[in-house]
Amino acid sequence: MSSTGQVEVKASSAYQHSFGPLAHETMYAPGINGYSMEGKSFDGMDKRPELKSAFDIGFKSFNTQTGGAGTAGYAMIPVYVDPQVVDQTRKYTPLVELFPRVTNQGITADYNNITAKGGAGTYVEDAALSETNTTTDRNSVAIKYIYAVGRVTGQAVAAVPSYILQGFNPAGGASGSFSPATAPNAKQFEVLVKTREIREKEEDLIINGNASTSGSTHGVTGANGTEFNGIITAQSTVNKVNKSTSALSLDDITTAVQYAFDDGGRPNLAVCSSGVYSDLLKLLTAKIGYLQPQQQVFWGFSAIVLHTMVGDIPVIPSMFMSNTSGSKAIYFLDMSVWEMRVLQDLTYEELAKTNDSQKFMLKIYEALICRNTAFNAWIGEISA
Numbered sequence: 001m002s003s004t005g006q007v008e009v010k011a012s013s014a015y016q017h018s019f020g021p022l023a024h025e026t027m028y029a030p031g032i033n034g035y036s037m038e039g040k041s042f043d044g045m046d047k048r049p050e051l052k053s054a055f056d057i058g059f060k061s062f063n064t065q066t067g068g069a070g071t072a073g074y075a076m077i078p079v080y081v082d083p084q085v086v087d088q089t090r091k092y093t094p095l096v097e098l099f100p101r102v103t104n105q106g107i108t109a110d111y112n113n114i115t116a117k118g119g120a121g122t123y124v125e126d127a128a129l130s131e132t133n134t135t136t137d138r139n140s141v142a143i144k145y146i147y148a149v150g151r152v153t154g155q156a157v158a159a160v161p162s163y164i165l166q167g168f169n170p171a172g173g174a175s176g177s178f179s180p181a182t183a184p185n186a187k188q189f190e191v192l193v194k195t196r197e198i199r200e201k202e203e204d205l206i207i208n209g210n211a212s213t214s215g216s217t218h219g220v221t222g223a224n225g226t227e228f229n230g231i232i233t234a235q236s237t238v239n240k241v242n243k244s245t246s247a248l249s250l251d252d253i254t255t256a257v258q259y260a261f262d263d264g265g266r267p268n269l270a271v272c273s274s275g276v277y278s279d280l281l282k283l284l285t286a287k288i289g290y291l292q293p294q295q296q297v298f299w300g301f302s303a304i305v306l307h308t309m310v311g312d313i314p315v316i317p318s319m320f321m322s323n324t325s326g327s328k329a330i331y332f333l334d335m336s337v338w339e340m341r342v343l344q345d346l347t348y349e350e351l352a353k354t355n356d357s358q359k360f361m362l363k364i365y366e367a368l369i370c371r372n373t374a375f376n377a378w379i380g381e382i383s384a
Contacts, residue, residue: 084166084180087196091218091319093203098269098316099368102339109141109341109369139369142211143343144228146201146364148194148219152187154356160186165193187358191348194362198346206230206340206368207271207320218320228367231271231331235370239263239377245326248279248382250287256332256377257308265334265375266310272330273321276382280304280315280330325384334375342366 118132162184183189197219204218209230214221216230239259241252260267272280281304303314313332322328343365351359370376 083162084164086166087193090167090196091200091203092317093199094316095206095271095318096199096202098335099206099338099340100335101342101345101366104143104341104343104367107143107343107365109143109339109367111139111369111371113137113139113371139371141228141341141367141369143341143365143367144205144211144226146198146205146366148198148201148362149351149359150190150194150361151354151357151359152190154358156186157358160189163189165189191360191362194360195346198362198364202364202366203318204230204320207318208232209368230368231333232329234368235331235373235376235378238373241377241379243379243381243383245381245383247384248276248283248328248330248379250283252379253306253308253330256330256379257310257313260332260334260375260377261310263374265372265377266336267308267313267332267334267376268311269333269335270306270313270315270330271318271321271333272315273323273328274317274319275323275384276321276328276330277304277315277317279328279382280306326381328382328384329378329380330382331378332376337371337375339369339371340366341369 113136114134115137116135118134120132123129162182165181165183167180181192183192201216201219204216205227207230208215208217209227210216210233211225211227211229213224214227215233216222216227239256241256241259243252257267284304303316306313306315315330344363345366346362346364349361349363351361353359
């Protein structure tokens with residue numbers, strides 16, 4: 001709303017705009033008194049340049065860049081930061097939830113297998129009967145320790161506002177969505193990030209873990225011997241269909257599943273790289289024409305399904321498997337023989353206070369076991 005009328009101009013205000021801090025009756029333009037007999041001016045006596053600068057500042061228009069000395073950018077406009085934070089490094093971690101988690105007592109997971117049976121036979125009447133021997137074998141897998149450590153300074157706790165970690169928690173397979181998580185303060189923000197870090201490390205270990213060397217490259221690479229064997233190392237060359245850097249075919253899938261079947265396995269889950277997942281989609285689309293490959297909902301998310309001699313096998317793409325031509329692979333797993341043995345599940349714990357900060361850790365004690373790799377099969381060295 002605007003109005004018109006008389007404006008009262010204070011003499012002191014007008015004086016200050018013209019002469020700034022100069023006292024009353026101060027000479028600011030010395031005239032002839034500012035020059036020597038030789039015509040040279042005395043520096044500093046003429047104050048009009050200074051007064052002009054003060055006048056310009058006083059009458060400068062108020063705009064988006066109005067501000068004092070040393071102010072960078074738009075001084076009078078506050079910064080409004082988007083409360084949503086997106087994790088550009090996020091990974092799907094479906095296998096962490098799909099592999100059965102089984103409690104474990106002690107720092108090793110121990111189990112027995114029957115490796116050979118003596119067998120039954122046919123005999124004549126009143127024949128001498130001799131017993132046959134059953135052979136068993138004890139297996140022991142060491143529990144491994146996974147940590148994610150964080151620290152938040154006191155200043156961050158006091159100053160950082162709440163944020164929404166947009167698309168932070170993955171819902172499942174290739175078509176699953178990411179859901180947001182709310183971090184009301186800096187401490188909770190860091191705890192949520194470390195929780196994702198430890199889940200992603202678990203997923204990488206399930207695929208690439210190596211108990212002898214360090215196969216997991218996601219996050220912090222531990223010293224040799226600190227990992228458990230993942231799928232790739234555990235399966236080794238057992239029941240492998242070697243493509244020798246050639247393209248995948250549907251016949252290869254039939255062959256691999258048959259290998260597992262002939263050794264007593266019944267695969268019910270397939271895990272592959274995103275490149276192999278795309279290859280399968282192309283193969284299935286070409287086979288059934290214009291129709292889309294059948295998709296069904298497994299464990300709360302959609303997956304393509306392979307119809308095999310042992311039944312339907314859903315296929316899960318992994319973000320932790322190689323898409324390099326000649327190194328791509330797909331694994332067919334009998335989940336009845338896979339377990340994640342857990343001595344202690346995900347736990348939060350405060351650490352010793354460091355200066356003006358809060359330090360904490362998240363930890364898991366666990367190890368992946370496969371009671372019999374012959375129940376599984378895989379296709380390796382697939383080309384682009």
